[in-house]
Amino acid sequence: MSCRTPCTSGEGRLCDIFRDLSLYNEYFWQVAHEVREVSPGELALVKMHGAYVSLETPERKREFASLLYHLLILHRCVISVEVDEYILGDHHRLICDGLSKCPNLKKLKLMLLTEDAAHCIAAALPCMIHPQELVLSQDHLDDVFVEGICRLLANTRSLKTFAMSHTHTESEYTQAILRGLEQNSTITSLRLNTLIMYPETSPSSTIFSEYLRKNRALQTLTIFSRYPDEQAKLRQILRALMSNDALSELNLANFSLDDANIILITTLLAKNRTLKGFNLVDCSWTKSPLQPSILQTKNFGKVSSRIHPWLMALTENKTLVELTLNMSCFDSDDCQSFIKVLASSTNLRQVTITQLRSEHVVKICRAMREHSVRQHVFLGPHQIIKDPVVMLTECKEVTCIGFDSIAVSELEPLRTTLSLLPSCSHVTSFDLRVNEHFMHKEISSLLAKYITSTTVLRDLTLSIYNGARYMAFGTELALIQMLVEMVQSSRRMYELTFYPDNYESAVLLLSKLSHSIRSNYTLLYLRLSKRQDLGQNWFTIVDVKRRHLALVMRAAHFVMGMKHKYCAEAVELVHFNPRLVEKVRELALADENEALSRIRKSLKSFSELDDFMRMAGVVHYSVTCQRRNDGRKQLVDIGRDCWLCIRQYLKVGDVLDPQ
Known part of the structure; x- marks a missing residue:
């Protein structure tokens, strides 16, 4: 391996280390990490969730630490590192020394560090050459660690992104971090959860609100709700942002939205002149105590009081390009009015509707066709099939569909669904969750015929269960063989999720896939529920997935104008990949x-x-x-x-x- 030799990367040239990535990962995989190409010619050491972690000897741990140290200090192609207490172990001083000397480290993610390791990292942070992104996922905060973070925030001239997720901590620490943010003038992207504003009696909420109100450098803000019913916290955030005329993207996740917050959100959208992206991710609506009324409006005709603020906001806003919204609280008339307003917008290019009531899907799809918005309005996660004939033949706008035998207990709708799917070229994602009693010979045959012949399906999830307990296909060798043949032959399927309950089924699938997977240039994601100790076959497939993700990334950059030879090679290999x-x-x-x-x-x-x-x-x-x-x-x-x-x-x- 070439880790002890200097980096050979240059303009249009990959470092020699790229030839040895599989060998490196055989080492790092044993400490649940992987070296991965994250941008053309640039590498990251990332945490591998679900990777096999062996019980290594102290000597082996020293080898890992030495390998990582030399990788950090000698290779400018390494730009990102994720570290946790397992990889740091008893050698955190050596690795922290490597982090402080890494010539091109742009991103550092710290996860669940021990106290000694956290103190060592805190001392190394100010010595890092030009970090651009710092991500903290840390349960334990103390004086030494927080002081190191605050010193970096206050003094850095390179940090662009700061993200922090934590459990409850003393208010003095949240206040200190917020004061550090106040002194910072370089951060353009911030990701926090609402714990930064706790406890209720501390000044943290006021400090954070003032930061949002006055900051002019921040471009992207993402806030996660840590607990249900945090409407008051959200109101503070939204009121502060009313005075912010610099933010270009706002993402709110996991919040429960009440009437007051909806009014604030729509007022913000109507008045703001800088936001280009607004996304409500996994947000829900609280039930309003007020009954909706029908309003007679000049621009929209008769509309309900529920949808009216959104229609007004989107009509007045001329800068928003991207919008993500849950529409499960609206009736079909509301949704159709919404689609009509989207059709008249000259600025909105990508609108994702994450949730709809199933009984409204047909009318929404019809409205999308009538108003010609199919190119920039997307219906989000899987719509559950209840009436397959209507859903599959009329709703061509729905590309992600699901069938769940808990929601539909009769066999006939499943039979009809599997019979119709081969002719549905618009369906690119299928999530099938059924009781094992559904999987008799006819249904199994229809499923096999569909997934081995489809040329458009990109994403398949199969879950077969008995009662409340998920189980594997067990001895259903034919079904597992069917999955293998599909992966081998498909040039569209890049994501497969397989949830067996027993070890043997996972091993069988991986054993069959590992023999031919290297000739496949499509598969990017394979998810298994049993993967902790699946051994060499699992590593083989993970390594191929890493190769494919790198090729797709290189190819995309070639398409966007990066004319390096290795990027041209990639676009020739994966130009057909839907990803x-x-x-x-x-x-x-x-x-x-x-x-x-x-x-x-x-x-x-x-x-x-x-x-x-x-x-x-x-x-x-x-x-x-x-x-x-x-x-x-x-x-x-x-x-x-x-x-x-x-x-x-x-x-x-x-x-x-x-x-």
Whole structure:
């Protein structure tokens, strides 16, 4: 391995360490970590949740610490590190020394540190060269650790992102951290939970409100509600943001929204001139004590008092580009009025409706078609099928569907669903949760036929249970073989979730997948409920997933303009992957058609002879050949049609880099 040799990364060149990532990860996996490419040519050491963690000897722990130390101090391609008490162990001083000397460390995430390790980290923080992101997930805070955090917040000239999640702590510590934030002028992205405003009797709420009111550097704010019924905390946050004219993205998660907060939110949206993104994530509505009334309005006609504030806000707002909203509290007329307003908006490009009442889905889909908003309005998580004929044939706007035998106890709707799905090209995600008694021969056959023949499904979740207890397919070898064949053959399926209850089923699936998984360039995510000690086969699949995620990321950056050879290699390998389309959409803020167009254009950008040879590093400008005495044709003489024929069998990666 090349960790003790200097970094060889450069413009358009990968460090030699990239050749050894699988070998590195065989080491780091044993301490539940993985080295992963997070941006082209740049690496992160990340926590592996669910990875096998072996009981290592002290000597082995020293090897891990030494390996990580040299990786940190010698490799500028390492930009991000996640550490916990397990990887730090008894060698936190050595690793902290490496962190303080890491030449290009941009992100540091600290998780559940022991007191000694936290103190060591606190001393190292001010010595770090130019950290840009600090994430704390720490139960225990004390004077020494908080002092180190506050010193960094107050003095840094590079920190852009600060995130903190914690349990209850003394008010003096939350106040100290907030005072540190007040002194900071560089942070543009902040993620906190409502515990930063506790306890109720402390000045923390006032300090935080003043920070939000006066801050002009912050661009993105994400607040998580720690407990139910925190409407008062949310009101303080929203009132403070009324005076903020710099924030461009606001994300509120896990809050329960009452009438007062809805009025504040819609007032903020109506008046604000800087917000481009507003997202209510996993937020719910409290039941209003007031009965909704019907309002006669000039612009919207007759609408209910529930939806009216939202219609007014979205009509007045001219800057919002992205919106995420739970619409389960609205009736179908409200939702249709909402869709109508979205159609008239010239600024909203991406609207995600996370929840709808199932009885309203048909009317919502019809409204989306009538007002031509299908390109930028998305219906969120799986809509549960109750009437499969209506849902699957009329609601083409619903791409994520689910069937749960707890919600639908009859067998016939499941039979109809599985019979119709092969003809449903719009369904890209399917979540099937059924009692084992449903899985008789006919249903199993229909399921097998669907998932082995589909060319559009991207995400599949299968859960088969008995009563309240989830169980595996057990000896149903045919079903597991079906999953394996689907993964091997599909160029669309990039996410598979399999929830067996016993160890043997997970082992069987992994054993079969591991033999052929390296030839697959589609699978990005595989989730299992039993994975703690699945051994080498699980590592093989995880390593392939890491490779695929890196290729999709490189390809997306190539599409967006990064013309490195290794990025061109990636786009040739994964141009068909649906996740690449999604990634380009995220980076370009574009719809699916534009993303597909960009991908096609990027592939064509190096199809011609000169373009290909430049991208492969063979020539600087164009291909020229010296004249031959025998008059035979040379490469430049074969003509465009012949070259394009050859090009079908030639990839950029086939041209080896000089050693």
